[in-house]
Amino acid sequence: MDARWRLDGDALDCAGLRVALQRIGLAQWRAQGPLRSWGLASLHRDGDTLCVPCGDDEALWLGAWPVPAGGRGSVALREPQTTAGVQIELPREQAITALAAGRPIARPLHVLRRELLLDLVESGFEPVKLVLALLAPAGWSALSGRAWQPLSGPPPRPPRLG
């Protein structure tokens, strides 16, 4: 098992990079629309596979950022069947906007299989490669022993600031 990454709650901790999967209602998700997080997706590690549940009515997007701030790196997500992929460069970019949903709709990364390849690169270090497996909620619960909570609705409108 690759010791270079671990789970810290429902975030992936890989040296100077943090990755979290964000939930959003499928009906509210737009490929070019503004992103909102309706909450963190639960994560479970199974060997070198990162397992995440995804309900039929939700989409996920991937958020990543360097810790501490100021670090650099990249995150790449690839569809193994088509080799299509999306790569973001941190800290300038920090979101891959859609990973999966319960039924096929157009999205930046067309997901044909429920196992994706995730490459994490902190500047100056060897890439960490793992599998991101998108599981049906029941299967994920059976594997992780944790309950899965369906989305209850969108979060409150973001605070209006100065």
Add this chain to the structure above:
Amino acid sequence: MSTERRSWICTTIDARGGVQASSAAAFGALEGMAERGKLWKNGTTLRVRFRLSEKALQERVIETARAWLVPGVKLDIVAAKPGEKAQIRVAFDANEGSWSAVGTDSLLYPPAQPSMNLGWARLDTPEQDFSSVVIHEFGHALGLLHEHNHPLARIRWNKAAVDADLSGDPNFWDQDTIDSNVYAAYEKSQVITTDFDAASVMIYTIPAHWTLGDQAFMPSWKLSEGDRKTIAMLYG
């Protein structure tokens, strides 16, 4: 409690000489200053001038701001009389949100310019909403910082969610603004602190999905016990 109140949080303005920073490294040249240098001298009467507003609204602001004058605090907050110099100048520009200079940074602004804006405070604003924003901004004017930047807050941010929320409607903040207002972490040696106060009127509303640990914070609409202790320590 209205849900709208939750959104009444502000940006602080870091004027020349300020110490707010998004990384500890930025403090290197500021050692020994911090916010200590932004506190008013004990015994100061802070005079407040208002721009273009009804007398009743001005009186309501002053009455609300005086909540900070808990027993032992050696300050006063009054409306400036015509011709008097005012350390704090308050505007009510609805398009400018709510913000304030921190402590004596107010003096760095040209006298004709506001040092504080209460963009959402009106005469018909409900009491809790009004109090939360006025007390918060006057807390900054007295030198207080955002409580979520407290060295002991140790909030584990879900930065992707925070940035997604704050970069879009209704705020459209750029990354620098998000970094300085949300993630700024003060070195303990640089600021005067009491214990971290999760109920402080000076904390942002932080929904659970903004943190990795499911932490959520909801500020008080009036002084918390911790706020009272802090202001008494600073000005007692």
